[in-house]
Amino acid sequence: MDKNITIIHPRPSSIVAALYTLRDLNVDVAVLHGPPGCSFKHARLLEEDGIHVVTTALDENGFVFGGHDALVNVLHKVNEMFKPKLVGVVGTCASMIIGEEMHEPVMEADLDVPVIEVEVHAGYRNNTKGVIVALESALNVGIIDKTEFERQRFLLEEATNVELRHGAASREYLAPSRGDVKYKVAQRIIELLKEGKRGLVIMNAKKETGYMFADITVAINEVAEQLGKADNIVNMANIDEKLGLPRVRHHAECIANDLKEKGVVIHENIGGLDEYPIAGNTVDQLIKDKYIDFDFAVISGVPHAIPMDHISNMELISVTNGPRQVLPLKEMGHEHVLVEIDLHPKTLGVNHIVESEFGATLREVAKESL
């Protein structure tokens, strides 16, 4: 692993990471201080997740003469339009390169609600920089406490390490891939179940993506039940409702409720929904202690964060939402790698488990083979 490689495939930026963090901190409005097209796709998605995203719409004149007044005006405008209780302001490449100072206009706007200022651009090597700056600022205005801040910082460092080891930051260029054919993998899982093999179903999801990855857990359990093999399945999921930022805890609660309602028992709760970078160690220990002789494992979410130490003898099926994650997972030894394309947009603005393509495929294939 070379930490100094220049990664040339497109990756989410620190600006986007900051926006998602503001969302997790439950801001009502996020103001992007920069051109209107900056981070458009994610800004739009976040609107679907219930927060208002606006920009200061900096244009050529804004670049030359600065955007101080534009930011003050937009802060006043959003205060009037949305009556927010918490506001975030995020820098962009353009505003940061021209040296825009965000604190001054925030003070001048003098809103009577806290404003989280995030001075970031998209040029940082690790996009977790955007999260850290957002959290530092949230700490400064009293939105989170020091303990939660330190916890988050630790998780981010670990997340960065996971990506460097086996993720999208592990090499200079990773080609996107749609992974293996879902139909065939569904058949294989049914085959394994029919043969009476014992399987682990591990969801190690990142925050709201859990709404869809949980459906894979549900589908496998449904099919195992139909085949009379429910006892052969052990479920693990990172859905601790007591850990994480407010919105993340809420997601865990919603997913846990749905699983319960669907009759799926989570045998091992492996951490919070933001603990995907470290939950792998818990999984590794659990397998070593209790499940070492299992035959296969279906790992969804961030499968590359699960150490190979005690699963390498199992048949591994992983489900990711990262098209660039296929090759690293194959290289780690995962035999089947599936990609849930466009998972993220479908998991924004929801409170319940949403159907996954693989879950649906598995259910259909099961119908044919029962």
Place this chain on the structure above:
Amino acid sequence: MSVQKRIAIYGKGGIGKSSTASNVAAACADEGYTVMIIGCDPKSDSSITLLGGKRIPTILDLLREEKDVKEEDVVFTGYNGVKCVEVGGPEPGIGCAGRGIIVAIQTLKKISKTLNEMDLIIYDVPGDIVCGGFVAPIRKGLVKEAYVLTSGEYMPLYAANNICRGLAKINTPLSGIICNSRSVSREKEIVTKFASEIGSDLMAFIPKEQIVQDCERDGFSVMEKAPDSSIAQVYRDLAKAIMQRDTSVMPVALDDERLRELTR
């Protein structure tokens, strides 16, 4: 019309680029050439001595007001028909002056017919090339040759040497070195040697004379206010030399040690 000359004068801040540029512009106009001077410094003072001490609205002033900029709004006629343009800039410490130069130059190129009718266009650029925008006239292909102004003092020579390194990097030929004297010892010898060692020539030695300051204080160029002075003749000779100059070189900057040795 002969081939249009498009030059830029570079040099350390405060070394006298604007004085030299405006006097050369005036001297060329006296010779019957059509001349435009484009001030690229956010201070917008390049053409002030050609306009009787008056400031003109800058391109960026108008862009800031989001006005539809027309040529007559930003191209003004000064001494002996010299066309004067100032790029302008944001307030110090705010926004991006470099981007401002790029935007202003693009605007000027789009709106100005006069630009194409000139025999000589002089870009008076800021002393410190702190970012890409400050070399926009070169990068955008508007400047064809560069002159570097220096005195015989160490720091201006150090800056001149750095500029030569930069010019080579952006593939812009150097047409000559101009010495604006500060009356330091062995000045002409030092600058002549510097010019020669980087592969160029000393185009002019402009002696330090109070009359230049006096004219500027009144808001005029030497060419207008003191045309019979000996220094006016120096500018006249320099103007002629620039107009006749048809050779240029890709400068080879000296290493620090050699530069210091040269000034000892």
